[in-house]
Amino acid sequence: MNQVLVLNQDYQAISLVDVQRAFILILLNKANTVEAYEDVKLRSVKEEFDFPSVIRLNSYVNLPFKKISLTRQNVFRRDGNKCVYCGSRERLTLDHVIPKAQGGRTVWNNMVTACYKCNSRKGDLSLKEAGMTLKVKPFRPSFIMFLSQFSGRVDDSWKPYLLMS
Ligand SMILES: [Zn+2]
Incomplete structure (x- = not known):
């Protein structure tokens, strides 16, 4: 439990950071705690702080190129x-x-995971020529899909924000 979901100013989920980074953003007044874990507190010598699970940036960050790299x-x-x-x-x-030999490009909707056997069977043939079918059509994954699927854990408090994105 040391990851914190970061929301843009418009409440769109944009990133995951560790709790230390989240605290720095809060202390620098760049972000506020939106949701906190109820049963955990962080203590310094004098103070007690909420342990954030979701923070929101105080100013809008433009991220037009936030894409998953191929x-x-x-x-x-x-x-x-x-x-x-x-x-x-x-x-x-x-x-x-x-x-590639037939002009196929190296892009998300043309790249798939194949085992060595299928890959050699298909070779330079198209699906039709090889008589093979795809179980799933390849697509470009969204950042949020990767974020929630591969952070290893999705906290309940993140869910409403992930659905919004
Ligand atoms: Zn295979």
């Missing part, structure tokens, strides 16, 4: 670490749905 690890994550063709979790690699 990396091998992130494609695996999006696909639940299994082959999109057969569901295998072994020897995973990346596959271009429309093969």
Whole structure:
């Protein structure tokens, strides 16, 4: 329990930070506590502080390019670490749905997780030519999807804000 959800001024969830970072933002008057854990307090010698679970920035931060980068690890994550063709979790690699040789680009909606076997079977063929089908259509994941799915834990107090985003 040391992660804090950060909301933009308009209450949109934008990030997770550790509690130390959250405190610095609060002490610098850059953020306020929106939700706090009820049963935990932080104590200094003289004072007692709420242990924040959600903080909100006092000024709006413009984040137009907050995107998940297209990396091998992130494609695996999006696909639940299994082959999109057969569901295998072994020897995973990346596959271009429309093969590079046929002009397929390295973009989110053309990249999938494939096991070594399916990847070699497909080779430079299209889905149709290889007679293969995708279990899930590839898509660009949103930042919030990754945030909530992969922080390892979603605190109940975060949920209303994650749904809003
Ligand atoms: Zn496979």
